[in-house]
Amino acid sequence: MQKLEQLYQARFARSGYLAEKARSHFPGGVTHDGRSAAPFPLFIERASGANKWDADDNQLIDYWCGHGALLLGHGHPAIVAAVREQIERGTHAGGENALALRWAELIKQLVPGAERVRFTASGTEATMLALRLARAVTGRPRIIRFEGHFHGWHDSAAPGADPDDPHAGLSADILGNILTLPARLELVAATLATNDDIAAVILEPTGAAYGIVPLADAFLQQVRTLTAEHGVLLICDEVVTGFRVSPGGAAARAGVTPDLTCLAKILAGGLPGGAVVGKAEIMDRLASGPDRRDVRGRIRHQGTYNANPLSAAAGVACLELVATGEPGHLAALRGRELAEAMNEVLRTRHLHGFTAYGDGSIVHLFADPTSQVSPGDVPTGVPLATLKRGGDATITHALRMALQINGVDLMRGRSAFVSSVHTSEHVQATAAALDDALAMLKAAGMIKQ
Template sequence: MSKQTSVERYEAKFPGSKERFARAEGLVPRGVAHDAWQASPFPLFMNQAKGSHIWDVDGNEFVDYFGGHGGKVLGHAHPAVVRAAQEQLEKGVQFGTNCDLMLDWAGIIQKLVPSAELIEFTNSGTEAIMLGVRVARAYTGRKKIVRFQFHFAGAYDAVTVGYKKPFQVSVSGGVLPSAVEDTIVLPMNEEEALDQALRSREVAVVMVEAAGASSGVVGIKPGFYRTMRDLTQKYGTLLLFDEIVTGFRYSPGGVQAAVGVTPDLTTLGKGITGVMPGAGAIVGKKNVMEMFLFKDEEWNRYKRVSHFGTFNANPLCAATGVAYLKLIATGQPTQEANRNARKLRDGMQRKLDEREIPGCVYDSNFSVVHVYLGKCDLQGECDRVVCVNALKDRPSDVGEALYRNFALHGVKTAARGFDLFVSAVHSEADLEKTIQAFGRNLDTMIEEKVLR
């Protein structure tokens, strides 16, 4: 009898997920509710999570490294956040007007995030991006926006270019050419390219994932933060940091607080509540955010940036946001998550080195660990913090194999197993289990000739 392949073992170990996925394909287009959940040969169905662990419908327990798409620095179902949600559910979740908790929530964000002179709450990170572009265009009177290669910014039409090659083509059907014709996509870390793009003074905003593309897979060189700030100020362009993942994870005040560069606008998302659904925010300098103000009739009708949203600053999200951010504000959770990430990074790197597999396990100065498998152009000069070429070698079959084999060893990652979001509540046992699972993962991929 021949040895089972990893795909066969996966199908045998997760029969409940396999059966549910077959049903889902007849109910939900593509069988998943989010493109990033698609997995080979099928995604896992989960029904419970607590702390750093998550359980599937077959009762299998995993160490979770996806953590609400990166927003759960304190893990799943933190007692303080759960208690806040339960108490607010008894009082109501949508009042159709302001609530006291909105003031507390906005106040904490204002104290933590350097650019947050004023806060406009939204229903999601994507909506925050949409409003960020809109308010930048309204404030500057300009049309064009600048994005960087491989940077992700959600589902808003204008930012669906730049994420994948060819960079000037939207990642989605149905996006009109006119929606993206004013979006300029540039290589990261290249001062001359940015200077040339801004010289015409037609660019409203430069948008950047604050730790680099795809949560730091391709990092930002430290000096380039100041370059972006100096050039945007020189040419009258706004600078927007997308801190939907990095806000409250990189540091309590995000990347901007850590690197000492304050943008004009910042987008926040899942992290402002610890991933209670229905929350986001666009925050920024007072003079820019005043585009949302009501003034005279002419201003209101022709210049003001309007914003609606049934669940904006709803009491449930505000309650959990206050509870979550009070814990984040101490600084301890981000420190612990970063420390855990370094331990995981170093342990996984040892597994690569022991097998003499070309590659690197690195971070971008915060608690997301990335796996790069392939020969490095830097030939030993890399500091294993900022990788500038990792997205060149991310074959889908390798990512699928990483995910699948991690799952077989009790580790849950995103559907491409290259990236692990580490939390403050991952234990030493969790980290060691993951390091050992990575080693076995590599062995299987060598055996199945995924790695050559």
């Protein structure tokens, strides 16, 4: 491990220098928890297509893809042109704009149950607003959520997302109104049957942490049936899956119509932006002005950057392409190719406890020699905390560094968001980099084969 870290520090020397400066500016030296890395994170200077270049001008195949926001890859010409045109018109005129209308039309065309749209500045804001809407409409305080599912960092979303989270700063009354369940239908049914104060069930429709702990479409379908039977709202958090697993998201693929859906990432074409969409009777609680309903039941919602013209321009350009189905199809095709190529490397090296798995354009790499997992398997019977860190933390840490040294940057070293511009050549180069990275770990005595 020591030699590997020395190689990393030498190859990414300027990132190390910048990381040292960052520690005096940012808590923990980073601007996002997920970017924290030992001995330091990479600083990225530019990106194009499926590639990016760091502060030392090392070229890497990028599988972060803007934390999953860039289905079309970096710098897609249609998005660049749309943003360039809008930025010359103005970045924020402080009023409504026609681009937002087209943006909303595309969302309503694609997302099931999207009768009304309210834009936000992020996915976290979207889930915050959706949960408040659910409580206001039902008059009930409690929310059912599932272990490991991520819905942002706000008070009503944080409990239950991370098994290691101490819940610092969260009050007892907030924690008391969040029911965190394992993703088991019998527990959902029993909880709904014995509690009459549940406002909503919120979930990531493909499973915890964008499918690291996968859920079948049948689970979402059954939860929809149960919530409808008990008059409880279903909120699908499609911040990651929206427009990716199908043009209309995971609920559309499963044939499910949620009461509310939360969107972000691909929604805004890689720029900041989110939205809550859903049934008119729920969403109209946000109506103001001449359309104001019962003032006592109305929810106030502001946001300086709601439907910002730059985000709207990028979002329209992106969703017009997404609506054709072609970008999602290409990305999913390449994602499946990537998972199989990685598994072939793992099989060739006879590595027990390693696997690559996922859902189309989202691929996860799991590495834990103590687990009963073979290449190509979906890990089952593995503790949630272990799954969320990608297996054995020592191995995944070393593998991340080794992959980066060999020119591949997986998100947090264990997940890949594949774009429509990743090619078979990128996949083969990634497989070769994985093989070289595993050879480095073997030489360091960290894995056996």
